[in-house]
């Protein structure tokens with residue numbers, strides 16, 4: 001946003017910021033008018049992202065140059081002059097224009113790349129499409145806003161609308177978007193921003209995912225503190241704040257003394273928030289404090305096992321800015337062995353670190369069969385799942401550990417087990433309860449990433465040493481937290497965790513090994529062997545994330561589930577279960593929420609000491625907020641008075657898997673499926689009237705195609721006209 005000769009010029013960045021948080025736009029406007037607060041200087045994280053973004057863009061530029069095409073570069077400076085120069089250069093028709101500038105009416109800015117395509121335009125028998133470089137691994141909705149804006153501005157210059165725009169992603173993939181699918185949304189967003197700038201509405205700071213990298217974050221935090229805002233209440237959602245404010249509860253202190261129900265909020269959710277606010281309010285002048293929550297099977301202290309001598313405490317440091325992402329340090333702490341570290345400074349080393357870590361876990365669990373691996377928050381498990389699949393290493397072993405509930409997420413124990421007086425539930429905040437004092441230069445996960453990036457540049461060993469100290473303290477802190485939780489847990493028997501799942505691991509490993517051995521014994525080329533192995537393992541790998549999602553959902557808090565589209569939470573029975581044929585059905589009401597669950601579909605409900613089980617959704621009335629859930633007679637007790645529904649288990653793909661295995665066996669042997677063999681060999685179609693280069697045999701497209709199809713001899717013909 002800038003003042004261009006008396007009128008406000010808007011850019012793609014302004015649009016993306018506005019769609020993330022209108023308050024940021026308000027503050028930008030005030031700043032432009034010389035009013036309001038000052039923004040902070042870029043945080044180290046923001047500066048790092050900027051630097052990585054520039055490097056990614058520069059790498060793509062180099063790639064285009066080395067491809068041999070003509071690349072024209074605009075030296076970014078004065079926007080008006082740059083836009084004029086871009087028009088001239090586009091008319092010359094280079095293959096690529098780097099930093100093409102646009103200026104039209106209220107909008108302007110510099111695109112990353114304009115790439116020449118064959119579509120005719122007012123420029124000649126060619127035109128251009130926009131390509132942006134982004135660090136993310138997947139396109140984000142905000143990218144669409146930018147691509148449509150530059151494509152519309154480009155269309156004004158070349159007189160024709162580009163059909164596609166592209167994103168060069170951080171992992172090296174290229175995403176292409178058909179602009180007509182998104183342009184209405186993006187143009188409407190632009191119109192909204194223009195209207196807002198012309199006549200700004202009153203806004204207020206509301207926490208969102210954009211805050212962490214926002215230049216107004218310090219200012220907004222000051223406002224929330226000064227107002228004693230409800231947003232300061234730990235784990236409160238925006239929807240909950242809205243409902244509370246609608247009943248006149250405006251501050252954290254108001255909430256701490258609230259003694260009446262709030263429309264649209266369940267009693268347990270409200271009571272949790274009131275207690276949270278009361279503790280935080282008292283903490284302003286007092287010591288750290290906590291209260292234990294009502295025990296709920298499968299949550300909180302039910303997830304905390306009895307300590308064992310071989311227990312491990314585990315923490316990962318990961319760098320999302322490294323190309324393709326890099327988990328650069330796995331740290332494991334145990335009282336009797338001290339700190340063990342697995343460093344990785346590139347992807348080859350990352351793979352080796354996973355091999356070594358899994359080997360370490362395996363040996364440790366052999367030595368201490370009752371030991372558990374403690375960590376804080378889900379990142380470690382998410383990263384391990386990703387790494388084992390990425391490198392095809394230890395998948396069966398990790399599955400076994402998960403089945404045996406070897407990993408203990410202390411964050412889940414804390415969230416479900418107690419309410420604490422601290423402003424959030426990060427492990428650093430929890431340290432107030434067990435007096436851990438942190439020293440060392442690196443003090444946050446973000447700081448660790450910044451430090452690691454500095455090490456990549458400088459190679460200064462001192463930096464790695466500091467990161468290691470930070471990681472070790474996190475591991476030790478996890479143990480201290482576990483010990484503190486053990487000290488405050490309610491009286492009662494220790495929970496019994498998953499049974500030995502070694503057999504299942506052996507079965508999975510044997511299956512993978514048998515497949516490898518069969519393929520290795522065949523005379524198929526190595527590339528085909530690898531492809532068939534991946535095909536054979538595909539469904540087993542694909543199904544896991546969906547299965548994990550069910551377990552993850554079951555471990556979530558009701559408040560989180562209400563915000564989760566894949567679940568339906570806070571169900572309260574409105575009567576008893578009634579028999580329906582050989583099943584029992586029960587009707588529930590539920591609080592306002594969005595959900596992807598539908599009547600006639602299935603969901604799952606938690607089962608104590610067993611995996612969640614499937615239920616049928618007989619009817620779902622969104623307006624009346626009522627649902628009928630049905631289950632077999634033998635499991636009718638699971639239709640409890642209060643309930644949350646979780647996503648259903650993934651589809652059973654056994655038939656497809658078996659069919660694929662049959663193909664693989666055939667490929668390793670007689671190759672009777674000739675059409676499939678042609679497909680896998682990328683062979684030209686075999687025709688009964690003889691092989692030929694021109695399959696249509698000089699015939700017209702329709703007649704030639706019919707003739708060729710009639711003569712196909714157990715083969716495959718890829719038949720495609722223009723774009724798919």
Ligand code: SF4
Nearest residue numbers: 021206211214217220
């Ligand atoms: S810090 Fe958050 S609430 Fe404040 S302006 Fe930025 S994005 Fe909006």
